[in-house]
Amino acid sequence: MIMIDHNLDDKIRRRDLEVAQKEFMDYGRQLDTAVQNRDRLQDKDFDMKFIQGQMPSLQEVERLFQQQFKAQERINASNRKLKKVKDNIEKNESILKDPFTKINKYKRTENEISKLQAEQQRILAARDAAQSEGNAATIRIDELRDLFRQSGVNFEPSYQKGTDVTSRTGEYQKALEDQNSKAKELADKLADAREEAGRIGDIMGAYERNIVDQERSIRTQDRLNSANIDLFNKRADKKEAQEAKKAQEKLEKERDRELKKLQREQQKDAKDASRTFVQGLLMKTGKRSSPQQSDLANKALDAIRKNIEAAAADGNIDEAEMRELGKLYVAKLQELGLATKRAVNGLKEELTQGLKEINAQIDAIGKWANTTQRQKRPGGIVNLPYRKR
Numbered sequence: 001m002i003m004i005d006h007n008l009d010d011k012i013r014r015r016d017l018e019v020a021q022k023e024f025m026d027y028g029r030q031l032d033t034a035v036q037n038r039d040r041l042q043d044k045d046f047d048m049k050f051i052q053g054q055m056p057s058l059q060e061v062e063r064l065f066q067q068q069f070k071a072q073e074r075i076n077a078s079n080r081k082l083k084k085v086k087d088n089i090e091k092n093e094s095i096l097k098d099p100f101t102k103i104n105k106y107k108r109t110e111n112e113i114s115k116l117q118a119e120q121q122r123i124l125a126a127r128d129a130a131q132s133e134g135n136a137a138t139i140r141i142d143e144l145r146d147l148f149r150q151s152g153v154n155f156e157p158s159y160q161k162g163t164d165v166t167s168r169t170g171e172y173q174k175a176l177e178d179q180n181s182k183a184k185e186l187a188d189k190l191a192d193a194r195e196e197a198g199r200i201g202d203i204m205g206a207y208e209r210n211i212v213d214q215e216r217s218i219r220t221q222d223r224l225n226s227a228n229i230d231l232f233n234k235r236a237d238k239k240e241a242q243e244a245k246k247a248q249e250k251l252e253k254e255r256d257r258e259l260k261k262l263q264r265e266q267q268k269d270a271k272d273a274s275r276t277f278v279q280g281l282l283m284k285t286g287k288r289s290s291p292q293q294s295d296l297a298n299k300a301l302d303a304i305r306k307n308i309e310a311a312a313a314d315g316n317i318d319e320a321e322m323r324e325l326g327k328l329y330v331a332k333l334q335e336l337g338l339a340t341k342r343a344v345n346g347l348k349e350e351l352t353q354g355l356k357e358i359n360a361q362i363d364a365i366g367k368w369a370n371t372t373q374r375q376k377r378p379g380g381i382v383n384l385p386y387r388k389r
Contacts, residue, residue: 010221017214024207031200038193045190048183051151055179061144061172064137065157065165071134078127082120089116144172153178187291220258224251293338297347300332308355315362317355326351 056064095101095109141157148155155175157168307328311321326348333344 010218013214013218013221017211017218020207020211020214024204024211027200027204027207031197031204034193034197034200038190038197041186041190041193045183045186048151048186051147052179052183054147055144055176058169058173058176061141062165062169064140065168068134068137068141069165071130071137074130075127075134078123078130081123082127085116085120085123089113089120092116148175148179151179152182184291187294217258220255224255293343296333296336296338297350300329300336300338300347301351303332304328308358312358312362317359322352322355325355 092109092113096106096113101109145155145157153175155172157171159168304325307325308317311317311325317325329351330344330348333347338344338347
């Protein structure tokens with residue numbers, strides 16, 4: 001009957017080890033996907049920040065539109081002057097062609113044509129200069145259009161009737177706002193992707209440690225089973241019974257030592273996991289928050305992270321500790337320059353919610369580690385709280 005129990009236990013342990021190994025591989029594939037997604041978003045976020053760094057101010061763009069507009073006005077004025085000068089040249093040339101034109105008038109007309117031709121060259125030079133200035137502004141505006149397109153934003157300044165420099169500048173401002181919204185959305189996705197990759201990595205680490213424990217337990221039980229078979233095969237006389245008793249006591253001590261060692265290792269894993277949850281805490285600011293506010297929120301969190309770890313060291317962050325941590329966090333936010341009451345209160349509530357989630361996670365990990373106290377034999381399997389059902 002004892003041998004049957006041992007065989008059944010051995011099958012259960014090996015089956016659970018196979019399940020844990022399969023789940024470990026499944027999480028490995030999930031981690032590969034999460035890391036690829038994180039890296040892709042990280043590249044896009046870098047590109048977005050690089051593009052935003054190249055965008056000029058509203059005042060600079062308004063000057064570009066002014067330059068473009070004034071250049072076109074100068075070109076139009078030059079064209080009107082050129083037409084008038086050309087008409088005068090043609091009129092004077094007709095006088096020269098008249099065979100009845102007197103010599104004195106002929107010479108005056110030649111001088112007038114020379115003056116008109118010189119004026120024509122000056123006007124052409126001025127028009128060319130205006131054209132160059134207008135082209136330079138247009139090229140720069142086209143570059144801005146391309147930068148917006150790279151960040152997924154459409155920017156097409158309108159030159160239709162009824163539009164002016166002010167309206168086109170407003171279109172640029174709207175494109176900047178759309179670009180900032182896309183940058184914020186991308187930053188939020190990147191933060192979520194980093195958190196997801198970290199979460200799966202933590203799960204895989206816990207699975208790996210648990211698999212090592214299970215394999216060690218199976219090896220220990222194999223030695224115990226082998227020893228038990230030897231005991232059953234000994235002759236049942238008094239001397240051999242005494243030897244069997246001593247051997248059994250030795251095996252029991254070895255089993256107790258192994259069990260205590262497993263308990264210590266699993267309790268250590270539980271503490272490490274709770275520390276990981278504290279380190280992984282991130283502040284999620286609202287959709288209207290700027291990237292700077294998000295950075296300030298997490299910088300303030302980093303400044304009190306050790307205080308959070310100290311509060312969580314006994315396995316629970318009580319209400320008094322939460323209030324104290326909230327005061328520290330508010331003080332750090334104000335020190336960093338985030339002074340609006342609405343933003344500070346919102347972040348304080350977000351911190352309190354995060355601390356409660358840490359309590360729940362620590363409690364789950366603690367229950368998992370404590371279940372080893374109920375193990376009756378080496379190799380008994382305790383599933384991780386993340387294990388699929």
